[in-house]
Amino acid sequence: MSRVVLDGVTKRFDGVVAVDDVSLEVGDREFLVLLGPSGCGKSTALRMIAGLEDPTAGTIRIGDRVVNEVEPKDRDVAMVFQSYALYPHMTVRGNIEFPLKSRRVEKTERERLVREAAASLGLDTLLDRKPAQLSGGQRQRVALARAIVRRPQAFLMDEPLSNLDAKLRVQTRAELIELQRRLEATVVYVTHDQVEAMTMGDRIAILDAGKLQQVGPPQEVYAAPANLFVARFIGTPPMNTIRGPVRKDGEGVAVALAGDVVPLEEGVARAVAASGADEVIVGVRPEHVAIGSAGAIRAVVTVVESLGHERHIVCRLEDDQMVIVRQPSDVAAPSERDHVALSADAANLHVFDAESGLRIGS
Amino acid sequence: MTDTGAAERALDLAESAPEPESRRRLGRRSKEALLAYALLLPAFVVFGVFVFYPFARNFEYALYRTPPFPGLPKTYVGFDQIGDVLSSHDFQNSVWVTILFLLYTVPIGVFLGLFLANLAHQKLKGIRAYRTIFSSTVATSVAAASVIFFTLLNPQVGLFTYWLGREGEISVLQDPKTALIAVSVTTIWQNLGLSFIVMSAGLQAIPDDLYEAARVDGASATRRFWRVTVPMLSPTIFFATVVGGILAFRAFGQIDLLTEGGPVQKTNVLVYAIYRQVFRNNNDGVAAVYAIALFLLVMMLTFIQMRFLERRVTYAR
Numbered sequence: 288m289s290r291v292v293l294d295g296v297t298k299r300f301d302g303v304v305a306v307d308d309v310s311l312e313v314g315d316r317e318f319l320v321l322l323g324p325s326g327c328g329k330s331t332a333l334r335m336i337a338g339l340e341d342p343t344a345g346t347i348r349i350g351d352r353v354v355n356e357v358e359p360k361d362r363d364v365a366m367v368f369q370s371y372a373l374y375p376h377m378t379v380r381g382n383i384e385f386p387l388k389s390r391r392v393e394k395t396e397r398e399r400l401v402r403e404a405a406a407s408l409g410l411d412t413l414l415d416r417k418p419a420q421l422s423g424g425q426r427q428r429v430a431l432a433r434a435i436v437r438r439p440q441a442f443l444m445d446e447p448l449s450n451l452d453a454k455l456r457v458q459t460r461a462e463l464i465e466l467q468r469r470l471e472a473t474v475v476y477v478t479h480d481q482v483e484a485m486t487m488g489d490r491i492a493i494l495d496a497g498k499l500q501q502v503g504p505p506q507e508v509y510a511a512p513a514n515l516f517v518a519r520f521i522g523t524p525p526m527n528t529i530r531g532p533v534r535k536d537g538e539g540v541a542v543a544l545a546g547d548v549v550p551l552e553e554g555v556a557r558a559v560a561a562s563g564a565d566e567v568i569v570g571v572r573p574e575h576v577a578i579g580s581a582g583a584i585r586a587v588v589t590v591v592e593s594l595g596h597e598r599h600i601v602c603r604l605e606d607d608q609m610v611i612v613r614q615p616s617d618v619a620a621p622s623e624r625d626h627v628a629l630s631a632d633a634a635n636l637h638v639f640d641a642e643s644g645l646r647i648g649s
Numbered sequence: 650m651t652d653t654g655a656a657e658r659a660l661d662l663a664e665s666a667p668e669p670e671s672r673r674r675l676g677r678r679s680k681e682a683l684l685a686y687a688l689l690l691p692a693f694v695v696f697g698v699f700v701f702y703p704f705a706r707n708f709e710y711a712l713y714r715t716p717p718f719p720g721l722p723k724t725y726v727g728f729d730q731i732g733d734v735l736s737s738h739d740f741q742n743s744v745w746v747t748i749l750f751l752l753y754t755v756p757i758g759v760f761l762g763l764f765l766a767n768l769a770h771q772k773l774k775g776i777r778a779y780r781t782i783f784s785s786t787v788a789t790s791v792a793a794a795s796v797i798f799f800t801l802l803n804p805q806v807g808l809f810t811y812w813l814g815r816e817g818e819i820s821v822l823q824d825p826k827t828a829l830i831a832v833s834v835t836t837i838w839q840n841l842g843l844s845f846i847v848m849s850a851g852l853q854a855i856p857d858d859l860y861e862a863a864r865v866d867g868a869s870a871t872r873r874f875w876r877v878t879v880p881m882l883s884p885t886i887f888f889a890t891v892v893g894g895i896l897a898f899r900a901f902g903q904i905d906l907l908t909e910g911g912p913v914q915k916t917n918v919l920v921y922a923i924y925r926q927v928f929r930n931n932n933d934g935v936a937a938v939y940a941i942a943l944f945l946l947v948m949m950l951t952f953i954q955m956r957f958l959e960r961r962v963t964y965a966r
Contacts, residue, residue, distance in 0.1 A: 334861075337861075338864075338865070339864065359864040359865045360865065360866070360867040360868065360869070365865065366861075366865045368858045372859050372862035374863075374880075376883075377880075385866055385868070385876070386867055389867035389868040390867045433862075433866070
């Protein structure tokens with residue numbers, strides 16, 4: 288296993304920039320998730336690592352080698368496709384041993400490796416079946432077996448779980464992590480599903496419009512999103528973001544929000560003052576908003592969504608901005624059309640520049 | 650079309666009439682069946698008049714010997730004529746020529762179509778121009794194609810004659826050793842466009858990620874061709890083989906224009922032999938026997954293809 292390094296990688300298709308100057312290092316035995324909405328360039332980035340697309344600019348390193356000019360077959364990586372891309376005319380055995388046959392691995396060795404890979408994914412009894420005779424989950428495991436059978440330097444996975452039903456996806460997620468730990472594999476994993484990203488990744492790299500937005504461990508990305516895009520993209524329901532003008536008085540810096548003036552924490556206040564921004568966007572996670580009857584920020588409850596273990600309360604502020612509040616299901620819920628007051632601890636506020644969308648303060 | 654509309658209107662009227670629940674349901678079903686038969690009738694009539702009736706009459710013809718001069722009555726000879734024809738040298742020659750013609754044209758035609766389709770299945774600028782050129786022979790009539798090759802093979806001025814170093818010698822089309830090959834080459838060229846189009850369509854149906862998976866899995870271009878393209882294309886190849894076979898059996902125009910079945914019957918395939926029996930020899934009795942033989946041969950070939958080729962075909966989901 289080894290590192291994968293992208294250095295200033297750009298990919299342009301007929302004038303459209305799919306990947307824009309991305310630099311990223313995937314450590315040895317690291318599980319890195321490339322996360323982003325569809326069309327953000329994450330799959331293109333992965334395909335460049337695999338060698339299926341040539342970067343327009345920048346270098347890609349796998350291990351100690353620059354692989355820009357290296358054919359996919361010589362890059363020593365394995366790829367798992369969203370569609371699984373199993374060869375429909377070959378049996379499960381044929382599919383798993385295809386990479387070994389292509390590399391002229393000797394027969395007894397080949398049989399041993401196929402047996403091992405099949406056993407580790409519970410495919411022993413299915414070796415003589417054709418892909419058409421398998422369930423979605425089984426096909427997915429065949430695709431994984433085909434990837435692990437030749438012990439590549441890195442695994443590239445392009446939304447491998449998105450064709451599974453919800454229940455199977457949760458189970459396979461755990462199995463995939465276990466497999467990665469056991470093989471001590473370097474994995475680059477592409478997904479648009481932030482739950483997959485949060486639960487599986489050692490680190491998450493978030494892409495939008497071809498640009499790298501933030502790289503970091505899931506908790507860090509969640510706790511301190513680098514910009515508005517990341518703030519809104521990570522978390523369900525997403526972070527509330529409310530726009531308001533900056534008010535400076537003698538003691539500190541505050542933001543005027545829907546009828547109230549909310550003071551900022553000292554460190555953030557200093558940063559806001561230093562940035563000279565007149566208007567900021569304040570972000571607060573739904574679980575950090577408290578609903579009460581007294582308070583300055585007035586809102587009307589529009590919808591109450593109950594999920595069983597928790598509740599999402601959608602409120603409308605006086606100035607029509609929306610705020611979602613997350614509540615445990617064991618506290619009393621407000622009714623729809625109730626007038627309520629909202630409050631949040633200053634420590635839980637994220638402040639972003641209204642123009643650039645960048646985070647202000649730590 | 651107007652008949653159908655009228656029938657439907659009639660049905661609508663019938664349906665709107667109040668009827669007891671059970672009777673109405675039964676009535677509707679039989680009315681639907683009636684409509685179905687009504688819609689099938691025109692096709693059935695056309696097939697009946699132009700296919701089934703002649704087909705049946707052909708068997709009858711085979712049992713009567715055609716008189717040497719028109720106007721004399723036909724004589725019923727039972728299976729005698731069939732036996733005579735089947736054991737005749739002319740007939741056996743025609744069967745053999747037909748089989749040779751099939752073997753010369755079909756495998757090479759299918760292979761060339763596959764080869765060209767692969768060449769044109771690239772994401773290159775201007776590849777559409779090549780696709781158009783490769784498929785253009787479809788739009789060429791048999792007559793035009795034959796005239797082109799007739800000129801190319803002309804013993805005095807033909808380009809091919811020059812390339813083959815046969816200037817001043819007997820024409821390739823007159824030489825018993827080469828005539829069938831020359832006709833086969835014309836036929837392969839003529840059918841190449843169709844073969845190319847069919848193969849191209851087949852190639853486009855193969856998902857790209859299979860090739861990408863194979864590339865990452867370490868397969869070379871040759872290996873990708875043999876282990877991915879050919880198996881994935883097997884239904885298409887099968888189809889092209891069947892169609893090529895049918896076209897070979899039906900070949901007539903190029904033979905009529907290039908060789909007229911000669912020299913010494915070396916290009917006298919069954920279809921052409923039938924034509925000669927009917928229109929040159931005025932012997933529809935013998936022609937009928939030839940036609941039955943051709944029918945059986947086509948049926949046998951279809952059976953062989955279904956039985957042995959189709960088993961090796963992968964129908965991907």
